[in-house]
Amino acid sequence: MPILNSKIPEGSIDKKWSNHKSKIRLVNPANKRLIDVIVVGSGLAGGAASASLAELGYNVKTFCFQDSPRRAHSIAAQGGINAAKNYQGDGDSVYRLFYDTIKGGDYRSREANVHRLAEVSANIIDQCVAQGVPFAREYGGLLDNRSFGGVLVSRTFYAKGQTGQQLLLGAYSAMSRQIGKGKIKMYSRHEMLDLVIVDGKARGIIARNLVTGEIQKHSAHAVVLGSGGYGNVFFLSTNAMGSNVTAAWKTHIKGAFFSNPCFTQIHPTCIPVSGDHQSKLTLMSESLRNDGRIWVPKNMEDVLAIREGKLKPTEISAENRDYYLERRYPSFGNLVPRDVASRAAKERCDAGYGVNKTGEAVYLDFASAIERYGKEKAQVLNIDNPSEEEILSLGRKVIETKYGNLFQMYYKIVDDDPYYTPMQIYPAVHYTMGGLWVDYNLMSTIPGCFVAGEANFSDHGANRLGASALMQGLADGYFVLPYTIGDYLADDIRTGPISTDLPEFEKTANEVSENISKLMNIKGSKPVDYFHKRLGKVMWNNVGMARNAEGLNAAIDEIKIIREEFYDDVRIPGDANELNPELEKALRVADLIDLGQLMAIDALNRSESCGGHFREESQTEEGEALRDDENFTYVSAWEYTGDPSKPNHHKEDLVYENIKLVQRSYK
Amino acid sequence: MKLTLKIWRQKGPEEKGKIVTYPIDNIDGDMSFLEMMDVLNVELVKKGESPVAFDHDCREGICGSCSMYIDGEAHGPDRGVTTCQLHMRKFKDGDTIYIEPWRAKAFPIIKDLVVDRSSFDRIMNAGGYISVNTSGNTIDANATPIPKEDADKAFEAATCIGCGACVASCKNASAMLFVSAKVSQLALLPQGQVEAKDRVLKMVEAMDEEGFGNCTNTGACEVECPKGISLENIARMNREYLKAMVKK
Numbered sequence: 017m018p019i020l021n022s023k024i025p026e027g028s029i030d031k032k033w034s035n036h037k038s039k040i041r042l043v044n045p046a047n048k049r050l051i052d053v054i055v056v057g058s059g060l061a062g063g064a065a066s067a068s069l070a071e072l073g074y075n076v077k078t079f080c081f082q083d084s085p086r087r088a089h090s091i092a093a094q095g096g097i098n099a100a101k102n103y104q105g106d107g108d109s110v111y112r113l114f115y116d117t118i119k120g121g122d123y124r125s126r127e128a129n130v131h132r133l134a135e136v137s138a139n140i141i142d143q144c145v146a147q148g149v150p151f152a153r154e155y156g157g158l159l160d161n162r163s164f165g166g167v168l169v170s171r172t173f174y175a176k177g178q179t180g181q182q183l184l185l186g187a188y189s190a191m192s193r194q195i196g197k198g199k200i201k202m203y204s205r206h207e208m209l210d211l212v213i214v215d216g217k218a219r220g221i222i223a224r225n226l227v228t229g230e231i232q233k234h235s236a237h238a239v240v241l242g243s244g245g246y247g248n249v250f251f252l253s254t255n256a257m258g259s260n261v262t263a264a265w266k267t268h269i270k271g272a273f274f275s276n277p278c279f280t281q282i283h284p285t286c287i288p289v290s291g292d293h294q295s296k297l298t299l300m301s302e303s304l305r306n307d308g309r310i311w312v313p314k315n316m317e318d319v320l321a322i323r324e325g326k327l328k329p330t331e332i333s334a335e336n337r338d339y340y341l342e343r344r345y346p347s348f349g350n351l352v353p354r355d356v357a358s359r360a361a362k363e364r365c366d367a368g369y370g371v372n373k374t375g376e377a378v379y380l381d382f383a384s385a386i387e388r389y390g391k392e393k394a395q396v397l398n399i400d401n402p403s404e405e406e407i408l409s410l411g412r413k414v415i416e417t418k419y420g421n422l423f424q425m426y427y428k429i430v431d432d433d434p435y436y437t438p439m440q441i442y443p444a445v446h447y448t449m450g451g452l453w454v455d456y457n458l459m460s461t462i463p464g465c466f467v468a469g470e471a472n473f474s475d476h477g478a479n480r481l482g483a484s485a486l487m488q489g490l491a492d493g494y495f496v497l498p499y500t501i502g503d504y505l506a507d508d509i510r511t512g513p514i515s516t517d518l519p520e521f522e523k524t525a526n527e528v529s530e531n532i533s534k535l536m537n538i539k540g541s542k543p544v545d546y547f548h549k550r551l552g553k554v555m556w557n558n559v560g561m562a563r564n565a566e567g568l569n570a571a572i573d574e575i576k577i578i579r580e581e582f583y584d585d586v587r588i589p590g591d592a593n594e595l596n597p598e599l600e601k602a603l604r605v606a607d608l609i610d611l612g613q614l615m616a617i618d619a620l621n622r623s624e625s626c627g628g629h630f631r632e633e634s635q636t637e638e639g640e641a642l643r644d645d646e647n648f649t650y651v652s653a654w655e656y657t658g659d660p661s662k663p664n665h666h667k668e669d670l671v672y673e674n675i676k677l678v679q680r681s682y683k
Numbered sequence: 684m685k686l687t688l689k690i691w692r693q694k695g696p697e698e699k700g701k702i703v704t705y706p707i708d709n710i711d712g713d714m715s716f717l718e719m720m721d722v723l724n725v726e727l728v729k730k731g732e733s734p735v736a737f738d739h740d741c742r743e744g745i746c747g748s749c750s751m752y753i754d755g756e757a758h759g760p761d762r763g764v765t766t767c768q769l770h771m772r773k774f775k776d777g778d779t780i781y782i783e784p785w786r787a788k789a790f791p792i793i794k795d796l797v798v799d800r801s802s803f804d805r806i807m808n809a810g811g812y813i814s815v816n817t818s819g820n821t822i823d824a825n826a827t828p829i830p831k832e833d834a835d836k837a838f839e840a841a842t843c844i845g846c847g848a849c850v851a852s853c854k855n856a857s858a859m860l861f862v863s864a865k866v867s868q869l870a871l872l873p874q875g876q877v878e879a880k881d882r883v884l885k886m887v888e889a890m891d892e893e894g895f896g897n898c899t900n901t902g903a904c905e906v907e908c909p910k911g912i913s914l915e916n917i918a919r920m921n922r923e924y925l926k927a928m929v930k931k
Contacts (some may be wrong), residue, residue, distance in 0.1 A: 064817065067817055068817045068818075071816050071817060071818075082740060082748065083748065083799070083800060083801070084747075084748070084800065084801070084803065084804050084845065085804075086747070086804070086807075086845055087741075087746040087747060087748055087845075088738060089740070089741060089746070091741065091745050091746050092741045092743060092745050092746065101824070101825075103825060136819070138817070139819035141824045142814075142819065142821045142822065142823055142824045143817055143818075143819050143821060144824075145821075145824040145827075145874070146813065146821040146874055147813055147815055147817075147874070148812075148813045148824070148837075148868065148869050148872050148874050148875050149810070150834050150835075150837040150838035150841050150868065150872065151824075151834070152834075152838075153828075153829060153831045153834040153835075154829060154831065155831050157829050157830055157831060157834075158825050158828055159824055159825055175838055175841075176838065178745070178842060180745075180836070181745055181841075181842070181844075182841060185841065188807070189811055189812035189813070190812065190817055191809075191811050192804070192807040192808045192811055193812040193814060195804075195808045196808035196809060196810075202804070204801065204804070208739025227793055230792070246931045254743075256740040256741040256742070257739060257740055257742060258740050258747060270779075281693060290713045291711060291713055293713075293714045293718045293721070293722065294718070295715070295717065295718050295721055296742045296743075298742075298743045299743075329688075421842075425743065425744065426767070428744075428761070428763075428768050428770065429715075429768070429770070430763050431770070431772060470866060474827060494817045494819060495819055541729075543724075543725050543728040543729065545721070545725065562881060587728060587729075587731075589727075589728050589731060589732065589733055589734065590733050590734075592697070594694075594794070595736055595794045595797065597734070597736055598728060598734060683870065
């Protein structure tokens with residue numbers, strides 16, 4: 017049985033990264049030209065890694081399934097990116113960002129990785145500004161900050177509600193520069209379908225050209241996965257339609273351990289489901305909780321009147337509203353972490369206080385903020401005795417400059433104007449903290465296969481804090497991986513090009529082709545989405561916001577049945593050698609089914625509650641997540657055995673040398 | 684709602700395409716346009732017919748993948764939205780809807796409604812960046828204050844999603860709005876000044892090489908742009924271009 021070695025460097029926590037960097041082996045510039053690296057994914061992690069590796073001199077080949085690297089799903093991130101700059105002088109520091117992230121993750125992440133993340137965070141902002149990322153600024157021309165959930169400082173940098181877009185376009189521009197120089201060869205509309213291993217090392221991938229259907233062999237000295245998360249296992253999520261787990265899952269099958277798959281993030285503020293036709297859910301940024309107050313009516317008769325359309329939320333007086341987050345968590349109020357806010361919404365809705373027809377919605381209300389900003393603005397403009405309408409109109413303008421695009425998005429989807437009536441929101445799947453196991457160098461259990469960003473497991477524990485995903489993606493891609501990969505590649509300077517004529521490439525390519533023919537030849541009666549939706553329902557009901565042993569066992573059995581029926585009755589029209597979106601979906605859903613089963617197995621094993629993983633059997637008297645540190649202060653790492661329902665379980669014990677484990681409290 | 688869809692079907696880049704009629708029923712006003720297309724495709728798959736291929740991904744108006752020309756307008760009749768954000772409540776029971784791909788020489792059709800927009804990427808590769816390495820060894824982010832007005836304008840230009848609606852809407856299939864948005868973003872920031880002249884010349888040259896048409900100031904691009912990218916950007920790019928030519 018392989019033993020997990022996290023390779024955490026010696027020394028005190030604040031010296032580990034700098035010591036490691038100064039000791040790490042380097043590859044000289046002439047030799048870098050002799051080394052090829054494949055990067056799968058062009059989001060913040062993959063895009064940043066591609067650009068940085070190419071700048072260093074490696075020959076990079078980057079793959080994305082979208083028609084352009086600029087469309088990777090990092091682009092949809094809205095709210096912001098954290099960095100310990102302390103520009104606001106509000107007591108922020110590297111240590112505080114480190115501490116907040118560990119605590120936010122409910123003490124289930126690796127100290128050394130998180131500290132490194134906090135250390136490099138400040139540099140990310142410098143880097144992005146130098147690239148021309150237009151962050152929000154104050155009138156003096158300096159950068160502005162906002163606050164996010166689970167912290168007591170303002171350390172979040174942002175570009176309105178399009179921070180992810182701006183950061184991704186920054187990484188894309190850095191990539192474009194290297195593509196223009198011929199240092200990155202870009203393969204858009206290509207999807208990785210398997211990893212090729214030669215003599216125990218990752219040496220290439222098999223990819224499908226999505227336009228022609230051609231199965232291609234690509235070799236390299238190392239493979240980097242920046243392929244994102246697996247939230248689409250729930251069918252409905254805030255992920256893009258194409259987001260998938262295939263690259264990570266195929267790598268898992270080839271021997272990479274999969275860690276903490278049950279750690280998924282249910283984001284509290286998304287637009288509620290409107291009907292069966294729904295294909296995806298839309299996030300309303302956490303940044304809105306800076307100014308929005310979350311509530312449901314206090315009285316059941318008001319709830320019923322609202323559902324029947326007899327009462328409007330604006331007609332309910334303040335004393336008849338239950339601002340339940342402010343009530344339950346006075347010190348953090350509406351800015352508690354996501355897992356806490358989501359469960360609190362579920363608790364109110366389960367108790368019958370949901371405010372839409374399905375009973376699964378709460379209000380996010382901007383009226384107080386609009387009034388407060390309006391009054392401030394009137395004072396600034398020296399308007400004496402402004403009328404209420406004047407105040408509100410000024411306030412709405414302030415809100416528009418802060419969140420304009422989010423309000424417009426909401427209006428277009430729901431057909432209701434949030435400047436005048438509260439938004440309706442409900443939790444939805446948003447991010448996955450679990451992923452492929454990596455050591456401190458971001459290398460998986462397969463030598464030469466590195467994993468960055470959401471696709472790995474290491475930094476967010478059981479719950480990710482807002483504005484930390486962008487930070488991690490860019491930290492891994494720009495500042496961590498380009499160093500640590502050199503240590504591995506230093507052994508490859510004399511290897512020479514890896515030939516795709518090796519039998520391992522032929523064999524893996526054949527397996528991929530056979531798998532595709534197998535799927536095409538089922539010629540059943542049901543479209544891929546039928547199975548995906550069924551899987552999603554099982555996952556949401558049994559492996560969603562609250563889990564228990566009975567439900568998890570039922571999910572494992574149900575997924576087995578879905579799997580059998582899928583391979584018996586799926587219908588994929590058209591041919592394999594053409595642009596065939598149904599085939600693409602089928603290949604992705606096949607892997608999501610197996611991953612879904614592993615998530616349920618992992619959730620069943622972890623009979624404690626922590627962060628986003630809430631086991632009903634393990635809660636405090638007040639209904640908060642109750643950890644079991646004695647038995648579960650470890651990372652689960654699952655090994656594929658050939659039977660997806662019987663994985664081997666390995667553990668990496670988490671050692672806390674700098675932060676004391678305490679029950680998380682946001683009261 | 685009951686609708687009649689008239690959709691451009693084309694098997695491949697070299698094949699001849701044609702409009703095919705599909706009746707569709709039980710469409711709810713709360714569906715997005717692409718969810719309506721999902722319903723159609725499920726029916727086609729069940730019947731054993733080939734589903735309509737179209738580009739889409741984020742379905743929240745930010746990735747820039749979706750690209751349908753609906754009833755003669757890029758992204759359809761609503762304003763300030765992409766096709767994925769267009770909702771069926773904008774249509775009436777009994778409507779006939781024409782759905783076509785972007786049409787431009789520089790965007791060849793791959794299949795049905797899917798076009799090849801890699802020409803946009805090649806323009807960016809020619810100069811749509813600031814030449815700074817990603818080592819992190821730059822100056823502190825607050826060392827160079829930027830007037831808020833400039834930063835805000837740069838941001839507005841930077842919100843372009845690269846969908847190509849501007850090209851599809853332009854009678855000359857010009858890419859001026861797209862290119863000028865990037866040129867403007869970087870020209871408005873002090874970090875972008877160093878290479879400003881070189882950048883605008885290279886990007887305009889790449890744009891011309893790709894076969895995009897010229898700008899004749901009709902302004903259709905600005906009207907149809909889902910992100911409201913302003914024509915001011917084209918004026919700014921023209922100034923930048925002239926400046927660069929004069930000082931070359």
